[in-house]
Amino acid sequence: MKAFTTLTGIAAPLLRANVDTDLIIPKQFLTTLVRSGLGRHLFHEIRYSPGGRELPDFLLNREPYRKATILLSGPNFGCGSSREHAPWALLDFGIRCVVAPSFADIFFNNCFANGILPVVLPAEQIAQLAEAEGPLTVNLPAQTVSCGGRSFRFEIEPARKATLLEGMDEIKRSEANLADIEAYETRRRAEAPWLGVGGN
Amino acid sequence: MSPRTLYDKIWDEHLVATRADGTSLIYIDRHLVHEVTSPQAFEGLVLAGRTLRRPANILSVADHNVPTVDREKGIADETCRLQVEALEANVKAHGVPYIPLLDDRQGIVHVVGPEQGFTLPGTTVVCGDSHTSTHGAFGALAFGIGTSEVEHVMATQTLPQRRSKNLRVRFEGDLPEWTGAKDMALRLIGQIGTAGGTGCVMEYTGPAVRALTMEGRMTLCNMSIEGGARAGLVAPDDTTFAYVAGRPLAPKGELWDAAVAHWRTLASDPGAAFDQEVVVDLRGMAPQVTWGTSPQWVTDITGRVPDPAQARNAEERESILRALDYMGLEPDTPMEAIPIQAVFIGSCTNGRIEDLREAALVARGRKVAQGVRALVVPGSGLVKKQAEAEGLDRVFLEAGFEWRQPGCSMCLGMNEDRLEAGVRCASTSNRNFEGRQGRGSRTHLVSPAMAAAAAVAGHFTDVRRMEVQR
Numbered sequence: 045m046k047a048f049t050t051l052t053g054i055a056a057p058l059l060r061a062n063v064d065t066d067l068i069i070p071k072q073f074l075t076t077l078v079r080s081g082l083g084r085h086l087f088h089e090i091r092y093s094p095g096g097r098e099l100p101d102f103l104l105n106r107e108p109y110r111k112a113t114i115l116l117s118g119p120n121f122g123c124g125s126s127r128e129h130a131p132w133a134l135l136d137f138g139i140r141c142v143v144a145p146s147f148a149d150i151f152f153n154n155c156f157a158n159g160i161l162p163v164v165l166p167a168e169q170i171a172q173l174a175e176a177e178g179p180l181t182v183n184l185p186a187q188t189v190s191c192g193g194r195s196f197r198f199e200i201e202p203a204r205k206a207t208l209l210e211g212m213d214e215i216k217r218s219e220a221n222l223a224d225i226e227a228y229e230t231r232r233r234a235e236a237p238w239l240g241v242g243g244n
Numbered sequence: 245m246s247p248r249t250l251y252d253k254i255w256d257e258h259l260v261a262t263r264a265d266g267t268s269l270i271y272i273d274r275h276l277v278h279e280v281t282s283p284q285a286f287e288g289l290v291l292a293g294r295t296l297r298r299p300a301n302i303l304s305v306a307d308h309n310v311p312t313v314d315r316e317k318g319i320a321d322e323t324c325r326l327q328v329e330a331l332e333a334n335v336k337a338h339g340v341p342y343i344p345l346l347d348d349r350q351g352i353v354h355v356v357g358p359e360q361g362f363t364l365p366g367t368t369v370v371c372g373d374s375h376t377s378t379h380g381a382f383g384a385l386a387f388g389i390g391t392s393e394v395e396h397v398m399a400t401q402t403l404p405q406r407r408s409k410n411l412r413v414r415f416e417g418d419l420p421e422w423t424g425a426k427d428m429a430l431r432l433i434g435q436i437g438t439a440g441g442t443g444c445v446m447e448y449t450g451p452a453v454r455a456l457t458m459e460g461r462m463t464l465c466n467m468s469i470e471g472g473a474r475a476g477l478v479a480p481d482d483t484t485f486a487y488v489a490g491r492p493l494a495p496k497g498e499l500w501d502a503a504v505a506h507w508r509t510l511a512s513d514p515g516a517a518f519d520q521e522v523v524v525d526l527r528g529m530a531p532q533v534t535w536g537t538s539p540q541w542v543t544d545i546t547g548r549v550p551d552p553a554q555a556r557n558a559e560e561r562e563s564i565l566r567a568l569d570y571m572g573l574e575p576d577t578p579m580e581a582i583p584i585q586a587v588f589i590g591s592c593t594n595g596r597i598e599d600l601r602e603a604a605l606v607a608r609g610r611k612v613a614q615g616v617r618a619l620v621v622p623g624s625g626l627v628k629k630q631a632e633a634e635g636l637d638r639v640f641l642e643a644g645f646e647w648r649q650p651g652c653s654m655c656l657g658m659n660e661d662r663l664e665a666g667v668r669c670a671s672t673s674n675r676n677f678e679g680r681q682g683r684g685s686r687t688h689l690v691s692p693a694m695a696a697a698a699a700v701a702g703h704f705t706d707v708r709r710m711e712v713q714r
Contacts, residue, residue, distance in 0.1 A: 146439060221400075
């Protein structure tokens, strides 16, 4: 996973509530066997006409937002389906950070697994960022989002922050607890012998 | 020890380690795997040179993109076929138990797990699917995960987790006639909103929950995620044990007795502290129907489409306006006056035998209205077989419904079961998001009885007023 420290780039304001993962990446693109290549289908149904032409009014079809690396949005971002294709699509498009007043739990987790930083800020601060001129800077070590002279601090759990700063492989981290896992399994087999699937 | 909630108890029993940074490593007992969210996980494992720690603790089945007609002839859509073939190759290579597509036990992963006795009380259950919350009906801590976490569980049989908040949902009163678990779920979500349970595990309590069958409890827990909670729980009781007993993968003999003795301890202690509590009054509740593009936008069948002018603020007004525009609805329209062109009865929410019986009661001796296309998709091959043994397939076919093979089907339309733009559907599924059942499709969430009633009426109608013999 790619580490995340600071990011300066174009922030696209998609300021609606409850952006669900079906909207981020619709069903017809979930048959892929790989993680890459979903960026061109990001927000497909509101980005293209049924015939596949770009809808000129849609944010990400306009300059400068075609090159956005940050997304500003409304509350409960990423609700619905657990599909990790949603962060894969954002990442493949070039989005490394989503700023919203709140996130749905599964999407929030999926972001960290992919080196995307989900930033929680109050809606009124996000509105100010959306109106500010120029590029936006996200500084993870300092936990700030700044744009056009405005700067807001955000909170992030220390373990989450460390994961992103180091671009850590979570599986490798859990493998460090192998002795604990083995001890747990031995204990559980004795305490709850019915847990073997089919009595095995 | 201080009083604990059911969630606390399951958490404590599955705690493998607490790490220096404050995160906890939780053991995962059961892992359900399907074709859509697993290929990248298997690939990741192989690339990293890792193996599956406990392949026997996995149950895999293809459900999301499989055809629901003529599947004996194979899968016509090439990308869907390749994905199912990838699952078959992966489970073979890694020794993972798999239910083949043409097996009677095949079906929606959340119908199959409980049916096979794979889902047990007090266990942790995960799946790369948000509706894993379904299994909470057994008093199992069950939640959806992303593909990276699928890979994590395959490799380590654990997940790093943060403790969730305890949210108690107390349903007051008994269920009125012709309302059920689906109406309870929709009513709750209407009350707390789709983010109401974010960061929480919801425990469902109250006499109406106790009175629910296991299938009803699964319907209720299934939609926990639509209320923002990753997991929902119902404390196990005799109803639970009677359902699990004798299932193929459930413990037997002495192990069964030991298991039940333990499972009886799995209830929130008197005086256990909940972070939040929500009370939902079921007295006088009418069957529920959603009108918008989020499950929280729901009303009584006797209600009307809301007027954006009545919105609490500008933001809400704009949201309602966009939803009404997408749904093609005028403010103040009575719900019963809204015509439909499609009906979908099925999904992990309402694709079980009791759901089909309920719908068949309404369909019996009636005809699907002209211009309406109605699908019945059983949740599994075993549900289909049972329904056919009871003659329900004949009831549906004679009424003009299509009787399909099991799968997720039109709940999300990954296979060819999709709606055309502008088509309005009474659906027993769980999400009415924009485009969920096909680009431009308009989904209204209802119970199986209400879906069948809409099918024969050609518009939403109050099933309580129909002459139906229970």
